[in-house]
Amino acid sequence: xxxxxxxxxxxxxxxxxxxxxxxxxxxxxxxxxxxxxxxxxxxxxxxxxxxxxxxxxxxxxxxxxxxxxxxxxxxxxxxxxxxxxxxxxxxxxxxxxxxxxxxxxxxxxxxxxxxxxxxxxxxxxxxxxxxxxxxxxxxxxxxxxxxxxxxxxxxxxxxxxxxxxxxxxxxxxxxxxxxxxxxxxxxxxxxxxxxxxxxxxxxxxxxxxxxxxxxxxxxxxxxxxxxxxxxxxxxxxxxxxxxxxxxxxxxxxxxxxxxxxxxxxxxxxxxxxxxxxxxxxxxxxxxxxxxxxxxxxxxxxxxxxxxxxxxxxxxxxxxxxxxxxxxxxxxxxxxxxxxxxxxxxxxxxxxxxxxxxxxxxxxxxxxxxxxx
Amino acid sequence: xxxxxxxxxxxxxxxxxxxxxxxxxxxxxxxxxxxxxxxxxxxxxxxxxxxxxxxxxxxxxxxxxxxxxxxxxxxxxxxxxxxxxxxxxxxxxxxxxxxxxxxxxxxxxxxxxxxxxxxxxxxxxxxxxxxxxxxxxxxxxxxxxxxxxxxxxxxxxxxxxxxxxxxxxxxxxxxxxxxxxxxxxxxxxxxxxxxxxxxxxxxxxxxxxxxxxxxxxxxxxxxxxxxxxxxxxxxxxxxxxxxxxxxxxxxxxxxxxxxxxxxxxxxxxxxxxxxxxxxxxxxxxxxxxxxxxx
Numbered sequence: 001x002x003x004x005x006x007x008x009x010x011x012x013x014x015x016x017x018x019x020x021x022x023x024x025x026x027x028x029x030x031x032x033x034x035x036x037x038x039x040x041x042x043x044x045x046x047x048x049x050x051x052x053x054x055x056x057x058x059x060x061x062x063x064x065x066x067x068x069x070x071x072x073x074x075x076x077x078x079x080x081x082x083x084x085x086x087x088x089x090x091x092x093x094x095x096x097x098x099x100x101x102x103x104x105x106x107x108x109x110x111x112x113x114x115x116x117x118x119x120x121x122x123x124x125x126x127x128x129x130x131x132x133x134x135x136x137x138x139x140x141x142x143x144x145x146x147x148x149x150x151x152x153x154x155x156x157x158x159x160x161x162x163x164x165x166x167x168x169x170x171x172x173x174x175x176x177x178x179x180x181x182x183x184x185x186x187x188x189x190x191x192x193x194x195x196x197x198x199x200x201x202x203x204x205x206x207x208x209x210x211x212x213x214x215x216x217x218x219x220x221x222x223x224x225x226x227x228x229x230x231x232x233x234x235x236x237x238x239x240x241x242x243x244x245x246x247x248x249x250x251x252x253x254x255x256x257x258x259x260x261x262x263x264x265x266x267x268x269x270x271x272x273x274x275x276x277x278x279x280x281x282x283x284x285x286x287x288x289x290x291x292x293x294x295x296x297x298x299x300x301x302x303x304x305x306x307x308x309x310x311x312x313x314x315x316x317x318x319x320x321x322x323x324x325x326x327x328x329x330x331x332x333x334x335x336x337x338x339x340x341x342x343x344x345x346x347x348x349x350x351x352x353x354x355x356x357x358x359x360x361x362x363x364x365x366x367x368x369x370x371x372x
Numbered sequence: 373x374x375x376x377x378x379x380x381x382x383x384x385x386x387x388x389x390x391x392x393x394x395x396x397x398x399x400x401x402x403x404x405x406x407x408x409x410x411x412x413x414x415x416x417x418x419x420x421x422x423x424x425x426x427x428x429x430x431x432x433x434x435x436x437x438x439x440x441x442x443x444x445x446x447x448x449x450x451x452x453x454x455x456x457x458x459x460x461x462x463x464x465x466x467x468x469x470x471x472x473x474x475x476x477x478x479x480x481x482x483x484x485x486x487x488x489x490x491x492x493x494x495x496x497x498x499x500x501x502x503x504x505x506x507x508x509x510x511x512x513x514x515x516x517x518x519x520x521x522x523x524x525x526x527x528x529x530x531x532x533x534x535x536x537x538x539x540x541x542x543x544x545x546x547x548x549x550x551x552x553x554x555x556x557x558x559x560x561x562x563x564x565x566x567x568x569x570x571x572x573x574x575x576x577x578x579x580x581x582x583x584x585x586x587x588x589x590x591x592x593x594x595x596x597x598x599x600x601x602x603x604x605x606x607x608x609x610x611x612x613x614x615x616x617x618x619x620x621x622x623x624x625x626x627x628x629x630x631x632x633x634x635x636x637x638x639x640x641x642x643x644x645x646x647x648x649x650x651x652x653x654x655x656x657x658x659x660x661x662x663x664x665x666x
Contacts, residue, residue, distance in 0.1 A: 040489020063492050063535060102496050103442040149487060149516055150379040156441050179488075179519040181588055250521055253601045255593020263591050 030089040030136060031279060032118075034168065036111065036160065037145025038099030041175030046143075046234035047092060049248070049259060050271055051081055054236065055092055072097040072107050074114045093139060099156055108160040115139050115167045119294040140286045141204070141274070142168045145175040146229060152191035153199075161201045167290055169204035169282050171274070172196070177231035177265050178250065178257045185231050192229050203228070204285070206278060207362055224273055230266040235259050289359070292352055299345050303338055373432040373508070375450065375500070376485025378439050380515035385573030386431055386483075388586060388597060389609055390420055411436040411449045432479065438496050447500045454479050454508050458632040465633075478629060480620045481544070481612060482508045485515040486532065486568060490524050493535050501541045507628055509544035509620055511612065512536070517570035517603050518588065518595050525570050532568055543567065545616065549623055562611065569608040572597055 035043045044056045055077050075094040080087060095111055098104075118138040125134040142164065146157060153161075161170060172192065177185060196203060206228075209221045239251040249258040259267050274282075374382040415432045432453075437446055457478045464474040482504065486497055501510055512532070514520075520528060536543060545563065550556040574597050577584045586597040597605045612620070 040487065040491045061491050063531075063538075100495060102499055103444050105442045147379070147487075148519075149381075150377070154439060159441060176519050178590070178592075179516050181590055252518070252521060252593065252595075254595050255590070257590075257592050261591075 025086060028087040028089060029279070030091070031141075031283065032091040032093060032137060032139050034093040034095070034111075034115075034139045034142040035145065036095045036098055036142055037175065038147065038156075039096070041145040041147055042232075042234050043094075043143075043145050043175065045236065046173075046175065046232055046267075048236050049234040049267065050275070051079070051090060052236070053079055053081060055079055072110050074110060091137070098160075104156055107156075108163045111160070112163050112167065115164060116294065119167075119291055120298075122291065123295055123298060138286055138291060139168050141282045142170050143274075144170055144172050146172060146192060148174050148176050148179040148188065148231075152188065153195045158195070158199050158201070161196075161203075162199065165202045166293065169285055169290070170201075171204050171270075172229035173270065174229050174231040176233065178233045180231065189227070189229055189231065204282065206273060207281060224269045227266050227269055230270040232267050232270055233257055233259055233265040234267070288355055292348065292355075296345065296348060296352065299341055303342050303345060373434070373450075373454075373479045373482045374485065375434050375437055375482060376515060377437065377487065378435065380485040380487060381573050382433065382483070382485055382515070384575055385485075385513075385515070385571060385605075387575050388573040388605065389612070390418075390429060411446050413449060413453045430477070443496055446496075447503050451504060451507060454504070455632065458629055459636075461629065462633055462636060478624055479508050480624045482510045483612075484510050484512045486512055488514055488516050488519050488528070488570075490520060490528050492531050498535070498539055498541070501536070501543070502539060505541050505543060507632070509546075509623055509628070510541075511544050511608075512568035513608060514568050514570040516572065518572045520570065529568060529570065533564070544620065544623070546623070549627060566604065566607055566611075569604040569611070571605045571608055572603040573605065 033047075035047060037043060044059070048054050048056065073096055075096060077092045077094065079090050079092070081090055082088070093114070098107060098111070101107065115138075122134065122136065122138055125131065144157070144161065146153065161172075164170065174180075174185070174188060174192075180188065206221075206225055209218055213221075233250065235248050235250050235257075237248065237250070238246045239249045239256055240246055247256070247258045248260060249256050258264050262268055374386055376382055412435050413432060414435065415430055417428065417430045419426055419428050421427070434450055437443075437450070440446070461474060461476065461478055464471060484497070484501060486493065501512070504510060514525075514528065514532075517525060542548070543563075545559040547559075547563070550559055572588065572595055574586045574588050574595075576587070576589075578587050578589050578594050579585075580587070580594055580596060585594075585599075588595040588597075596602050600606055
C-alpha cells in the first residue's frame with residue numbers, strides 16, 4: 001500500500017489450490033453410498049450404471065419362499081474406480097430384504113443401527129491416541145428408491161425415511177421410471193415432494209450455487225433441483241436406438257429408452273449431482289452436520305450420567321467388555337476427562353450453532369434440518 | 373374381483389377389459405386420497421351390453437391390500453367376503469320358497485396383480501394365493517408390464533410359474549378340473565406358456581398408423597394395449613371374456629361353492645344351515661386354514 005510497492009505483487013499463494021489438488025489426488029477419495037428400497041426397483045442396475053462397473057456379479061437372488069423368513073441384512077461391497085488419474089474407493093452398502101416380508105415392522109432398525117455404528121467407530125477413532133489413518137466408513141449418502149407403481153410414498157417409505165433422515169443424506173429416487181408417462185412422472189414427483197414436506201422429512205439439500213456462476217450454470221442447477229426426486233432408469237447394456245447409434249438403454253418392442261437422454265429420465269442429472277459436483281459436499285455435510293450431531297448427543301449422554309439420550313447410552317453400555325467408546329484411562333483421570341469433554345462440548349456446540357446459521361443462510365428457506 | 377397393492381393399475385385394466393368405466397379409479401394423483409388403514413371391499417355393479425347380449429358385471433376392488441407396514445393376514449377380509457357370498461347363495465338355495473333365479477353374488481374370478489419386479493413373487497403374493505386359491509378362481513396377472521423387456525418378461529413368468537408350482541398354488545384353469553382332452557391341451561398351453569399374462573392397461577387413445585388405439589405415450593414410443601407384440605392384454609381379455617367366462621362361473625358353482633356347501637352341511641350335522649336345534653342360525657365357516665389337500 002502506498003510507498004514501498006514491490007515489483008512483484010505476486011506472493012504465490014494463488015498456487016495453493018493446485019497443491020491441495022495434488023495432495024487430494026494422491027490421497028484418493030473415498031465414498032460410501034447406501035442404496036435402500038424394496039426389491040425389484042432397479043437399485044443394483046442403477047448403481048452399476050452410475051459407476052460403469054458390475055458390483056453385483058456374484059449376487060444370488062433368493063426365491064419368494066426363502067424371502068418369507070428372511071430378515072434384513074446389510075451388505076457392503078467395495079470397489080476401486082479410476083478415471084483420468086483420479087482414484088475413488090467406493091463402498092456400496094446394500095439392504096437386501098428391506099420391505100420384503102409380510103410384516104415389515106421395524107425392518108429399518110438394522111439400517112439405523114448400521115449408520116450409527118459407523119459414527120460410533122469414527123468417534124472412537126477420532127478420540128483415540130493414534131489418529132493418523134482414520135478410515136472413514138460413515139455413510140455419506142443414501143439413495144432411497146421409491147416405487148413408480150405406487151401412489152407416492154407408502155407407509156413403509158415414510159417410516160424408513162423418518163428413522164434415518166437426521167443421520168444420513170437422503171437423495172430420493174424413483175426407480176424404473178420408464179414405467180411412467182411424462183405427465184405421470186411429474187404428478188408422482190409432486191406428490192412425493194408434498195408428502196416429504198407433510199411428514200417433515202429432511203432430504204439432502206443441494207446447496208445454492210455461487211452468485212458469480214454464469215446464467216447457464218444457474219439455470220442448469222435450478223432445473224436439476226426441480227427434478228428431485230430423480231426419476232431414473234438404469235442399464236449397462238448397449239442397444240441400438242432405431243438401428244443407428246449405440247446407446248446405453250433398454251430395448252422394447254415399442255421403442256428404446258436411452259439412459260443418458262435427459263428427455264427420457266433423470267439419470268444424467270443424478271450422476272452429475274452425485275458424482276461430478278456434489279460428492280465432496282455430501283461428505284462435508286455428513287461430517288460437519290450429521291456426525292457432529294451424533295457426537296454431541298453421544299458426549300452429552302456420557303457427561304451427564306442418567307440423562308436424556310437413553311438410547312445412545314444403552315447402546316454404549318451394550319459394548320463388549322473389551323471395547324469402550326473412549327480410550328482407556330485410569331479412573332482418577334476419568335473425572336478430568338469428563339471436565340475436558342464438557343469444555344470441548346460447549347465449544348463444539350457453539351461451532352455447530354455457527355455452522356447451522358451459515359447453512360441456513362446458504363440454503364432455501366423453510367427447509368432447514370435441525371441436526372440436534 | 374381385482375386384488376394387489378395400490379397403484380398397480382387394477383382399475384385402469386378392468387376399465388380397459390370391459391371398455392367402459394366400470395371401475396372407479398382412485399383418481400391416481402388425488403392428494404387427499406389416503407391409503408386405507410385396513411383392507412376395504414368395494415363392490416360396484418354394472419350392466420354392460422354388446423351385440424344384444426347383456427351382462428351384469430360386478431367389479432370388486434380391494435383398496436388397502438398390501439399397503440401397510442404390517443400386512444399379516446390382510447387377506448382375511450377378502451376370504452371372509454368370498455365366503456359370505458357363498459353363504460348368501462346357500463341360504464337362498466335351501467329356502468323352502470326358493471326364487472326361480474337365485475341372485476348370484478359369488479366371486480367368479482379373482483384377478484391377482486403381481487408387481488413387475490422382475491425378481492420373483494413377493495412373500496405376500498405367495499401367502500395370499502395359497503390361502504385363496506382354494507376358495508376362488510385366481511387368475512394371476514403381471515401388472516404394468518411395460519417396464520420389462522421381452523427377455524425379462526419371459527424369465528419372470530417362468531420363475532413365477534415355477535414358484536407357484538413349488539408352493540402348490542393352483543391358479544385358474546386348475547389342472548384337476550379339465551374335463552376332457554381337448555380342454556386339457558388347450559389349458560395346458562395357457563398354463564405353461566401364456567400365464568401369468570403380462571398386461572398393460574390404458575384408458576387413453578392415441579393415433580398410431582392412422583388408427584386410434586388405446587395406449588400409453590412415452591418419449592420413446594407408444595405402447596399399444598391391444599398389440600400382441602407389446603403386451604398380452606388381448607390374450608387376457610379373450611381368456612376371461614371370450615373363451616372362459618362360462619367356465620369360470622361353472623367352476624365357481626360346481627367346485628368352490630360345492631366345497632363350501634359340503635363343509636357347512638358337515639358342520640351342521642347334515643342339515644341345511646338355519647335348521648339347527650330350535651332353529652338357531654349357525655355362523656358361517658371361519659376362514660379356511662392353509663389347505664393341505666382337497
